Amino acid sequence: MRSAETKQMFPLSSVKPLEALGGYRSFCLAATREAIEVSPRPRDRSPVSGAALEAFGEVEGLVYGRCPETGSLFLTRVAGARAWADLLRRVAERRHVPAGVYSGIVQSRAENVYVPKLDWVHNTLLLQGVRRVRVLEVVTPPSDFSPLLSASGAFEAVLTVDEMALRIDGAGKADQPVEAAILLESLDRVDDPVALLRAVSARLVDGGLIFVTALVASGFDMALLGRRSFYLYPPDRANCFSRRGLEALLTQAGFTLLEVSTPGVLDVEIVEAHLRRDPELALSAFERELLTAPSDTRRAFQRFLQQQGMSSFARIVGRKGR
Amino acid sequence: MRCLIFGYGYMGQVRHAVLRSHPAVRRIRIVDPGITEPSAALAGLVVPAGQPIPWEECDAIFVCTPNNVTADLCIEALRRCGRVFCEKPPGRNWEDFSRIADAAAAIPESTLVFGFNHRLHPSIRAAKALVDEGGLGEILSIKGTYGKSGGVRYRESWRNKREISGGGILLDQGVHMLDLFQLFVGPLRLVDAILQDSFWDCGVEDNAFVLMQSGKGVPAFLHSAATLWKHTFRLELSCRNGYLVASGLLSKTGSYGREQLVIGKRQFEDEALALGNPREEIIYFDRDESWDMEVQEFLAAIQEGRPPTHGTVEDARGVMEIIRDVYTLTERRTGQPDIPSPDSGMR
Numbered sequence: 001m002r003s004a005e006t007k008q009m010f011p012l013s014s015v016k017p018l019e020a021l022g023g024y025r026s027f028c029l030a031a032t033r034e035a036i037e038v039s040p041r042p043r044d045r046s047p048v049s050g051a052a053l054e055a056f057g058e059v060e061g062l063v064y065g066r067c068p069e070t071g072s073l074f075l076t077r078v079a080g081a082r083a084w085a086d087l088l089r090r091v092a093e094r095r096h097v098p099a100g101v102y103s104g105i106v107q108s109r110a111e112n113v114y115v116p117k118l119d120w121v122h123n124t125l126l127l128q129g130v131r132r133v134r135v136l137e138v139v140t141p142p143s144d145f146s147p148l149l150s151a152s153g154a155f156e157a158v159l160t161v162d163e164m165a166l167r168i169d170g171a172g173k174a175d176q177p178v179e180a181a182i183l184l185e186s187l188d189r190v191d192d193p194v195a196l197l198r199a200v201s202a203r204l205v206d207g208g209l210i211f212v213t214a215l216v217a218s219g220f221d222m223a224l225l226g227r228r229s230f231y232l233y234p235p236d237r238a239n240c241f242s243r244r245g246l247e248a249l250l251t252q253a254g255f256t257l258l259e260v261s262t263p264g265v266l267d268v269e270i271v272e273a274h275l276r277r278d279p280e281l282a283l284s285a286f287e288r289e290l291l292t293a294p295s296d297t298r299r300a301f302q303r304f305l306q307q308q309g310m311s312s313f314a315r316i317v318g319r320k321g322r
Numbered sequence: 323m324r325c326l327i328f329g330y331g332y333m334g335q336v337r338h339a340v341l342r343s344h345p346a347v348r349r350i351r352i353v354d355p356g357i358t359e360p361s362a363a364l365a366g367l368v369v370p371a372g373q374p375i376p377w378e379e380c381d382a383i384f385v386c387t388p389n390n391v392t393a394d395l396c397i398e399a400l401r402r403c404g405r406v407f408c409e410k411p412p413g414r415n416w417e418d419f420s421r422i423a424d425a426a427a428a429i430p431e432s433t434l435v436f437g438f439n440h441r442l443h444p445s446i447r448a449a450k451a452l453v454d455e456g457g458l459g460e461i462l463s464i465k466g467t468y469g470k471s472g473g474v475r476y477r478e479s480w481r482n483k484r485e486i487s488g489g490g491i492l493l494d495q496g497v498h499m500l501d502l503f504q505l506f507v508g509p510l511r512l513v514d515a516i517l518q519d520s521f522w523d524c525g526v527e528d529n530a531f532v533l534m535q536s537g538k539g540v541p542a543f544l545h546s547a548a549t550l551w552k553h554t555f556r557l558e559l560s561c562r563n564g565y566l567v568a569s570g571l572l573s574k575t576g577s578y579g580r581e582q583l584v585i586g587k588r589q590f591e592d593e594a595l596a597l598g599n600p601r602e603e604i605i606y607f608d609r610d611e612s613w614d615m616e617v618q619e620f621l622a623a624i625q626e627g628r629p630p631t632h633g634t635v636e637d638a639r640g641v642m643e644i645i646r647d648v649y650t651l652t653e654r655r656t657g658q659p660d661i662p663s664p665d666s667g668m669r
Contacts, residue, residue: 001608001609002605002606002608003605003606003608004603004604004605004606005604005606006601006602006603006604007599007601007602007603007604008602008603116601116603119585119587119603120603122456122457123452123456123603126451126452127448127451127452129451263603307606
């Protein structure tokens with residue numbers, strides 16, 4: 001199994017600025033509460049292990065439970081599937097309004113978030129000797145990534161499917177099979193990741209590849225900040241798997257893991273940004289020392305996190321079949 | 323299939339382990355005069371001294387012997403069996419290789435493969451995939467460093483006794499890097515070379531600096547050394563749109579470091595702030611299947627009655643031509659086959 005590290009450096013402000021997140025985050029939390037009120041559905045068991053979720057904590061009144069076996073975090077109440085699909089559509093639209101959360105950083109997100117992912121997908125397919133690829137992006141539209149995939153000219157066809165429609169209806173017999181499926185944080189936000197993976201697998205040809213990115217609870221900033229993380233909120237993070245949990249989820253769904261990496265570059269900066277926002281943030285002396293260390297030290301620590309699979313940005317490649 | 327292994331040193335044992343788990347292999351026999359009292363694990367496998375070699379009972383032969391017997395054994399194995407896997411180097415010198423190649427050519431149905439497993443290391447396979455179709459553009463230059471520390475028994479090793487090995491570090495390890503150069507840029511011609519016996523004083527080179535050029539003019543530079551003190555494997559490919567650096571090797575001891583491939587994209591000053599320090603991704607590998615893959619390919623070629631895809635006579639010919647030319651050039655300069663040591667004034 002491979003793992004990867006990146007030496008690409010970019011600031012938090014260029015991809016997901018903490019300061020600009022507030023309005024969007026509040027919208028997401030309110031919309032989630034509304035959806036759950038209308039169509040409540042409890043989730044008291046871990047989708048990974050089936051174990052009863054342990055208490056973890058609340059994020060503005062919304063309760064998260066913790067999988068005792070993998071450390072993954074799950075919102076303990078979601079909405080019914082149709083209501084959840086509506087919720088994801090609402091927040092996706094909100095992200096894309098002219099004054100949306102990323103409106104001022106579209107170009108830097110393209111360079112720092114999507115271009116590396118395009119390289120990742122393209123290079124991995126080459127390394128696996130997969131040619132003439134029909135690729136499926138699984139997302140709640142509109143997608144920022146599918147147009148880039150199409151423009152690259154590297155794929156025979158680029159298809160986009162609504163993740164909740166796929167999770168609810170499954171893959172139809174008339175659906176075109178694909179050689180690769182891409183789920184950028186999709187497993188983080190759908191109400192039933194197991195069902196979604198089952199449907200994705202059905203769309204993939206035997207030996208087809210699945211590309212998954214996720215924010216993982218086992219990563220440095222998420223593990224350190226826990227429920228105080230400003231990035232932990234539903235529906236975008238209704239599920240926050242640990243790296244181990246994500247591996248288990250994919251393996252149980254019948255995928256052979258080819259790559260498990262945590263090539264994140266922002267863990268230290270994210271904690272630093274939280275400390276700026278809340279100077280009283282409970283951190284150990286070592287953690288504070290780290291955050292005020294020279295940039296070379298912080299960079300070396302971030303690199304260590306990447307190399308040891310301990311950053312909070314995870315990416316996984318799996319192959320359908322054993 | 324019934325396989326016969328000649329030589330049960332390190333490589334013989336590696337081949338044995340692979341063959342043991344191959345589904346098509348029914349029987350393995352081992353010929354090694356050094357094994358007088360086989361261990362329990364080898365009971366019934368080793369052909370006892372004085373007994374005839376079971377040529378008639380084998381479908382494939384693995385020659386894993388010191389270099390001085392490689393050629394004669396390969397030729398005999400080709401005549402007797404016709405399906406031979408020969409460890410690198412392909413003989414001690416150009417004459418040895420030519421004799422082997424001629425013997426193979428005389429038997430049109432024969433299968434002859436040489437053990438250039440480095441092509442199948444994961445970092446190299448990844449680099450090859452990315453260069454060929456990965457958008458990095460044509461290769462502009464290639465540079466390789468392959469070296470080891472020597473070790474306390476270096477002087478005693480048959481690998482450094484000219485009469486047995488035929489040469490020094492270039493023939494022993496450098497041969498792999500030359501094969502990789504050819505994999506990426508095709509056949510090479512020698513431009514210049516310096517060989518030295520700079521530390522070990524064995525009369526064979528412990529350092530080789532070899533400058534070459536491909537048919538398309540791509541420069542290639544090899545440093546093969548037994549004086550690096552730290553085990554090193556590093557292959558650098560500079561391409562029009564980026565670069566690749568394969569380094570470290572998955573090995574039993576891990577002494578060459580974690581096997582990895584750095585993928586870098588060219589960036590100009592108008593594309594990024596990081597001029598001269600572009601975005602890189604490093605892929606780490608944790609599984610070396612090269613031994614299995616090359617044996618599987620050899621046996622598959624036999625079973626399917628087709629030519630092998632790598633480690634071919636032509637692959638070996640390209641490598642041995644360069645080595646021949648390096649030794650010839652050095653001998654012409656120094657007037658002797660032995661490699662000069664620094665105090666000989668021949669540097």
